[in-house]
Amino acid sequence: MTGPSYRELHARSLAQREEFWLAAAEQVHWDREPLRALDDSAAPIYRWFPEAELNLSYNCLDRHVQAGRGDQTALIYDSAVTGTVRSYSYTELTHEVAQCAGMLRELGVAAGDRVIIYLPMIPQAPIAMLACARIGAVHSVVFGGFAAKELASRIDDASPDVVLTASGGIEPTRKVEYLPTVDEALRLASHQVRHVVVQAREGFAHSREEFAAGWNASASTSSNTDPNTGSNTDASVDSPAHWHDWAGLAARAEPAAPVAVRATDPLYILYTSGTTGRPKGVVRDQGGTAVALTWSMQAIYDVGPGETMLTASDVGWVVGHSFIVYGPLLVGATTVLYEGKPVGTPDAGAFWRMIQQHRITALFTAPTALRAIRKTDPEAALVADYDISSLRHLYAAGERLDPVTQGWITDALGVPVIDNWWQTETGWPIAANPVGIEALPVKEGSATVPMAGYDVVILDAAGEELPAGQEGNIALRLPMPPGTLPTLWGDDQRYIDSYLAAFPGFYTTGDSGYLDADGYLFVMGRTDDVINVAGHRLSAGAIEAVVASHPAVAECAVIGLQDELKGQRASGFVVLKSGRTDDPKTLQSELTELVRRDIGPVADFKTVAVVAALPKTRSGKILRKTMRQIADGEQARVPSTIEDASVLEDLIPVLRPRR
Ligand code: COA
C-alpha cells in the first residue's frame, strides 16, 4: 500500500472536509471551478460546491471522446430476454445522447424542467437520463414494475412536460405492455403532460408508424372495467398529450451540446417508499453527484478507464442510477446494461457468461439474486463453464447480505464479496470495504466501515450515542458528504421532518445496527414500516391502503416477514367487516390482484391471513413490529400499552403456524 490508509483518509474527510472534497473535485471537469466545498448557510439544508458549474453528460461522455477514447466501448446492452448484445462506443453514445437531448429541447424542455422516464432495461434508458443531464433537465425514472397509480403520483409530484417510454418491457414469463399503463397514469394524474415519446419495441401492440402519425389514446378500443370500483380504466379517454415516435423524432433533431449548470442544481428526482403511502422525491444534485460517484468508483468499486462493470440492477433504482449509468461513465469505464434475470434467462450461469464475454472486473448485484442462483445451482457448477478470471470483486447491496450467502458465493467465485450499505437518499455507499484504497479484512454480516464524509453513530431512543457492540438507530452526523440528498423535491420541511427531526444534528437512516470495537458496521434491519422485498423498498402503509380499499376489509396490517429467497415478503393480516364471510382463498387472490393493479407486480403481495382482530396499543397503534418479531421467531417486545393481550395470544398460531 502506497497511499494513505483507510483510517487516515476517513479521519481527514471529517476533520478537513473542505480540503478533502475540493481535492476529490479535481477529478471532475468543471465549467466553473469550485472555490469552496460546503455551503452550510441554510443548515440543516446543506449544499455542495456552490458557485461551481459543470455538465454531467459532458463529464460522462464528451470528455472521454476528447481525451482520445471515443472508440472505447461505453455501454454494452446485453439482453438475455431478446438474445441481443449491442455495444456503443463513447463516440456513438455521445451522438445518441446529443440527438435525444436535441429531441427534448425541440419538445420545449429547458433547464430545470422535469422529464419522467418509464422504460425497461434498454439503451434508451441511460440515453434519456444523460440527455436530460445534457440540457440541464431533471429526470425522474420510474421503475417499470410500478402500476399506473404509482406513475401518476410521481407525475403529479414532479410535474413533468414530457414522459419518455417504450411500447413494452419483457419479463421472462410475459410481455409487459407499457402504453396502457402510461395512458391510465396520464388520466389519473392532475398534472397535464405535454408530450409522450415512445420507443417502439418489436412484438408490442403499437407500431412505430402509429406513434409517428400522432397515435393517441383515443385510437384504442379495448375495454377494461375495474372489477372493484366499476370505473373505466381503459385507454379510450382522450389525453391532451401529443404522442411521438422516439426514433423518428430523435433522428430528425438538431443535436444538443452540453450546457453548464450549477453544481447545486437538481440532476434528478428518484421516488422512494417511506412509511406513508406518499412516495418521497429524493433530490440528487449535479456537482456533489459527480464528485462522490467518481470517488466511489475509485475507492470502493476499484474500476477505472477501459475496465468493465456490470451492475445487475434496474435503472429505476438508485443502484442503477449510480452504478449502471453515472459512476462507470464518469470514470471512462464500460458499463453493462443487463436486460434479464439472474436465473432462468436462460439459466443460473447468466452472470458468469457475461463476466467471460465482456471481461467484467466488478459485478454488483443484490443478495436476493445470489440466493436465487444458489437455489437453482447449489454447487455453483455453472461457474466452471466460464472463464471468470477478469472478476476482481463482487459487490452486494439493497438488503442485508446474510453470512450463509456471502460464504457460499465467496467460495464459488474465489473473489472478495463486498457488502455495501446505502439508500436511495444517500446515492452512494455509507459503509463498504474501500478496496480501491485499502482492502480491509471481510467480516461476514458486516458492511465493513463508514466511507469518506460519513460520520456514523449509533443512537438510543433518547438520542444518546451508544458504545461499540450495542444496537440502536444508525444515524449520520450532519453534514453528510456530497452526493447525498440535499432535500426532498419541493418540500424542505418534509425532508427535515422525515429525516432530521428525530435526532437534531443527525440524519436518521431508518436502519438499526451496531458498530463493533474495530469500527465495523453491522446493519440489522429497518426501524420503521419499510419492507424490503428482493432488494425493492416498499411501504407497508401504501400496501395497507390498497388492502383496506377492498369492500370486505374492516382493517388490516401489512408486515415484512422473513423469506428465504427475497429477504422479506409483504404479508397481510385482515379483519373482515361484520357480516362478511368471504372465502379466504378468494379474498387472497382478489387482494393480490388489487395490490398488483394499484402498486404493481413488484410488490409481490401474495400472502394474506384473515384474523379475528389485530393487536393494538391503547392509543390504537397496530403492533406490527411485535407481530413481525413473533412470526420471525425473534424475541418479541410487547409494549406495556397493549390494549388487549389476548388478541396477540390468539394471533400466535397464525403468525407461527406449525410446519
Ligand atoms: N416490469 C414489470 N414487471 C416486473 C418488473 C418490471 N421491470 N420487474 C419485476 N416485475 C414483476 C415480475 O415479472 C414478477 O411478476 P409475476 O408476479 O407476474 O411473476 C414480479 O414483478 C416480482 O418480480 P421479481 O421481484 O423480479 O421476482 P421474480 O420471482 O420474478 O424473480 C429474482 C426473483 C430473485 C430472480 C428477482 O427478484 C431478482 O432478480 N432480484 C434482484 C433484485 C434487484 O436487483 N434489486 C435491485 C436492488 S439493488
Ligand code: AMP
Ligand atoms: P433503497 O433506498 O431502496 O436502496 O433501500 C435502502 C434500504 O435497503 C436501507 O435503508 C436498508 O434497510 C436496506 N439495505 C440496502 N443495502 C443494505 C445492506 N448492504 N445491508 C443491509 N441493508 C441494506
